[in-house]
Amino acid sequence: MNHQLPFFPHSLPDESLISRVSRYHILSGNKTINGTFDELFGKKPFSLEQVVPVGIDVLAQRLPGEQRSSLKALLLENTLFPIFLPFLAPNRPSNFATDSSEIVSHIPRRVVGMHGEAHLCIDCVAEDRKEHGVPYLHRSHQIPGVSVCWKHQTPLLSSCPLCSCPFLFPKKLLGMPWLPCRCSWQPTVSSSLLQSNDEKAYQYAVFAHDLLKQNLSPISPALLFSIYKKQARQLGFSRGKGIAAEELQNAVIDHYGEAFIKDTDTAYASARRKNWLRLTSYQSALDTPITRHILLGLFLFESVERFTQQILKEEVQLKLETRSRHQETNSAFRDTKLSSHQREHHRKKVLNLKQRRPTATIQEIWKQAFKSMSWLYDNDRVWLQKYGLQPKSITTHKTVSPSIDDELLAAQVDDFAKNYFSNDSGKPHRLTVGRLLECLGKKLCPSSDYRKRFPLTFDRIDYHTESPWHFRARRILWAIGELQSFGESISTSNIEMISGVNFHWINDIVDYCEWNYASLARQSINIPSFLLRSGIPHNWPGPRRPDSRMNGGRRHISQAKIEPKSYLDFILNSETSKPHS
Known part of the structure; x- marks a missing residue:
């Protein structure tokens, strides 16, 4: 049910969204975090340290004022969205309209391996308390990879320095820096840390902060x-x-x-x-x-300033090049128009001459209208042939007969492919067209001419070529054997690291074959025969997955279908009239 919030803490400079929500929870006096999330988002508690948290549009609708303006302010002032936005532009714009929730879902929720922490600068806490009357969490301190404060060069804290208790827990709100830690520690001036000597970390923090504040377009x-x-x-x-x-x-x-x-x-x-x-x-x-x-x-x-200047310079250069291409296109169009006018003129002159002298030979017409005949011969010879003013060219088709070595080479391919998988020791290599051609000892390439000369050979090559999915399955089984021999735990992430097969492809193959890691670890596997028993031939096209899984874990969609300048445009153009439960 929609409702307007009676109040919501105003945004302080560079304040993160989780900081504003946590301050609201403390000031509202709500007894439970569930109650606060229900009031603000209409949802159960979820992680607020995401780049663009889910339900942010619901919060914008419940704030005073227009939802569009509130959502824009939340995104640009309280999230890390502005630092990601420059690098999320589509390859090419399109007029394809799509649902705004799909666009929001395409934005990275978090950086892999870097989430679940709240970073705090003790010097900023003291400075904010003095200047604004209340400390808060800065979003520039939450940028992935930032470990020191861009302003004070002091190391950032993510847990209590006395008891090591983290400031943030999953699906919880912050108590720090407003409430003391369980061990009674509080960030004060007296607990301030020494400046970091890591100049690279400080330069990284400054560059990241400036990039966030720049609010660059995609x-x-x-x-x-x-x-x-x-x-x-x-x-x-x-x-x-x-x-x-x-x-x-x-x-x-x-x-x-x-x-x-x-x-x-x-x-x-x-x-x-x-x-x-x-x-x-x-x-x-x-x-x-x-x-x-x-x-x-x-x-x-x-520096971000030099980066921005280079962007502007390159955009101007790109516009000039685009304008030049347009001028060249217009010039070519004018030339084409002029060429069309010349064609009609010369055709008319030759036809008039042929009508006046119907018995004239081609040689006589050449003599009487040499200029027109020359132009038509160079630019419109098909027309001359149509009216009998030029002999039609005779095309000859080259016939290619199969080579006498075709059957021998085809048998050679069969023999090589028959033993390839059992002889492929070590890390598996895919049986490709190139490897099958190498086994012949004869220089061939899969062009149309060679396919006509060696039809049986290339038919066997096409048949024996290993599909990508069969190759991935072989790599997975090999990786399991390697992990087992080294005494490492058999998990999807470890298999991905050893085999090089994508995490989602591993899950697709394992689910399709109903393999059990523990069961596989206890047996010695002959990979080719095991795959055949699992219903995976060498040309296996892959698992048949329902459409709901085709987009993968991050719900990728083709951005060639995503329109204009900014993802923000789509988010702000969402249907504000759609009711939220």
Whole structure:
């Protein structure tokens, strides 16, 4: 049921949403957290440290004033949405309309491995109490990877320094810094910490804070990549017309040091370092977490001001290039129009001559209308052939007969594929078209000409080529054997790390085959025969999943279907009249 809140604490500078909600809980005198969440969101307690918490639109509707304005203020002033927004632009705009809840769900709820903590600066607590009369939690301290205060350079706390009790528990609200810890500790000036000596951590915190406060608009992946590329090449990381990605990654790691990057980036800390600093695009944006955007932006530009200036400069350049392309297109259109006018003129002249002299030969027409015939011969020869003024060209079709080696090579492919899976020791490699061609000892390629010359061979190659899903299943079983031999626990996350197979694909295959990790660990597995018993042939197309699971854990949707400049536009254009229970 909708209702207006009698009051809600006004937002203090850089205050996080969980801080405002926690202050409301204390000031309202509610006995339970459930009651507070029901009043504000109409839901049971959930995690408020998310980038964009669920139910924020319900809270905006229950605040005084227009829901659209309230929602915009909450998003831009009390969440980390502004620091993610520049890196979430669609590859290309579309007029496809979609539900706003799907857009909100596409925004990262949290950074993997970095959530569930509330960071506090003791110096900020004392300063806020003096300036605003009340301390609060700053959202710039909650940015992933930030470990020191951008203003005071003091280390941030996430738990009590005396009893180590965390400030925040799952699906709970904050008591700190308004209420003392269970051990009676309270953040005061006397408990202030010494400044951090980690200059890299401080520079990271300043850059992240400035980026959050900048409220940048979404940057298209093409524009963002161009900015990174030009700056990297200016710093000497160039290779041909592109960038030396590996050298750039090594330079970034050397600049910050492995210890700092491990604390900042969970993937690097987990030894997942292949293509760690990638600048590829996946559906909507550069396939790079926010922490790496900050690390790379700080390394390349040193300040948000220079980063912003480069964005504006690149946008102007892009507009000029777009305008130039439009002018070229218009020029080509004018040339086409002129060419059409010339075609009609020359055709008319030749037809008039043929009507006046119906018995004239082609040679005589060439002599009488040489200019028109020359233009038509160069630009409109089909028309000349249509009216009998040029002989029609005779096309010859080359016939290709099968090679005498075709049957022998096809049998060779069968023999190689028959023993491949049992001979593929160590980490499995997929049986691809390339590997099947290599076994022939003859240079072939899967082009149309070769397929005509060796139809039986390529028919067997197509048949024996291993499907991606069969290859993933082999990798999973191999990883289980490896974990078992090293005495490690067999879990989906460990299998993912060893096999390189995506977490969701592992779950799909295990669920489909109804495998039990404990049962698999107790037996010695012959992978090829075990897969056949599980109903997985070498060309298995994969599990048939219901549509509700096709989007994966983060409900990815193709952002080529997402319209304009900003996800914020979709969120704010949601149906405000829709009732909330």
